[in-house]
Amino acid sequence: MPEAVSIERVSPGLAGDAIDLVVTLPTFRRPEHLLRTLQSLQAQTTSQRFAVIVIENDAEGGAGRLAADPLFAEGAIAGLVITAHARGNCSAYNAGWSTALERFPSMRYLAVIDDDEIAGPDWLERLVETAEALPADIVGGPQVPVFETAAGRGLLRHPVFVPHYAVTGRVPILYSSGNVLIRREVLETMGAPFLDTAFNFIGGGDSDFYSRCRERGFSFGWCAEAPVHETTPPRRMExxxxxxxxxxxxxxxxxxxxxxxxxxxxxxxxxxxxxxxxxxxxxxxxxxxxxxxxxxxxxxxxxxxxxxxxxxxxxxxxxxxxxxxx
Incomplete structure (x- = not known):
């Protein structure tokens, strides 16, 4: 493992070669919502044998690690809790994706969800079905804003909150990593570090990654039936x-x-x-x-x-x- 990554918890009896799909879940100072996200992953109805990697990106505070640890220690969720010591969202993604490749040799797909999002029970199944039916190497889905106050509903048509596509099918490219499924071959071909850490604090590392993937010939798809619901705080209505x-x-x-x-x-x-x-x-x-x-x-x-x-x-x-x- 890279020096910047620490394995904090491995669920009991975890067999890496028995996992088809890994969900990576970066977290930073949202322990309460992280637990809600994990509950939505526990509720998945899918034929995929999947594991979850929680990536703590606050090495000093570790609130997410402490919140998630009991679920993994008890085996309520299969997977790992790790700490990405370098701050920044690209560093967190890189740590989780590298860990997934190393720990799960039979993994066919990697999915990403953020710690302010809730997945429906068929989220994973829909993404995989779409990836195989299109077929596509990378499949995204809508991130539907859920505003904490009624005033935010007037912003639902603002371009910042509108999904990039409306219909399931092949698309030219994706722009966000908050709801995405990636074939293992993409990660192996692109190689670590996957996201450029120059984008750690401005965002856009995912867009840059997708741009490079397109240059390498990988294809993109959209699954309108696999939304995640993103809790949107009042600050984002200002x-x-x-x-x-x-x-x-x-x-x-x-x-x-x-x-x-x-x-x-x-x-x-x-x-x-x-x-x-x-x-x-x-x-x-x-x-x-x-x-x-x-x-x-x-x-x-x-x-x-x-x-x-x-x-x-x-x-x-x-x-x-x-x-x-x-």
Whole structure:
């Protein structure tokens, strides 16, 4: 195991070669919700023999590790609790995915769910069925926001909260790792570290990973019937958070393109695209505001365009650096 990973608990009698699918579950200072997520995994109705890896990413506090430990110690859930000592979501994913490959030699699929999400009882079965029926190497599903107050319902049509696709089938690419199924062959081909830790605190490591997977020829699918429900705190209903997320999404698109389009020609191409998007953004924003009935949602194309341009000058908001503000 890498030095940055500690195995904290292994469920009794765990046979790594008897597991078809591994669910990785990164956690950071959400012990109460982590237990709700684990309960939804316990309730899965599936033919897949699966195990769960909880990845604690707060090595000092360890609240998630302490909350999950009794369930694994008693064998109520098969799998492991590990600590990823390097902070950041990419580091946590890398630790869990590497552990899954090493500990479970018969694993065919790896799934990801976050510690603020709840899966329905057929979540895993639907994802696997879709992956095999399409077929697709990587399959995503909707992350449906569940707002803690009624005021948030007006944001359901904001682009930040709307799933990227609506219908099950093959898709060109995915953007989020909060609800995804990945074939083992993808991880073995891409190799560790899977997610670039440069994205640890700005997000987007998953989008960059998918972009590289597409370059290697892997295919993508969408399963509309496998949603997870994501608890959305009041902070994410505030304009400052929505504005920061729009700017960040624009910055990420520029950063990822920069990695694929190098040299002077690539820079000129990106700047031209950013300028065109900025010029068109007022019209796109007006159209989106009219379509959604929300001026706040309508600002999103402008925020993305400004974020792209700022990123060209090295200005990127690390939205995950301070968890209390996310």
């Amino acid at each position: 304009f400052s958070w929505l504005n920061a997320r729009g700017l960040r999404n624009g910055a990420l698109s520029s950063i990822i393109e920069r990695r694929r389009q190098t040299g002077r020609r690539g820079s000129l191409r990106r700047l031209a695209k950013s300028a065109a998007l900025l010029a068109a953004s007022p019209f796109r924003s007006a159209a989106l505001a009219a379509r959604t009935g929300s001026a706040v949602a309508g600002l999103y194309p402008m925020q993305v365009a400004v974020g792209r341009l700022l990123a060209e000058f090295g200005i990127v908001n690390e939205q995950y650096r301070r968890p209390d503000q996310n």
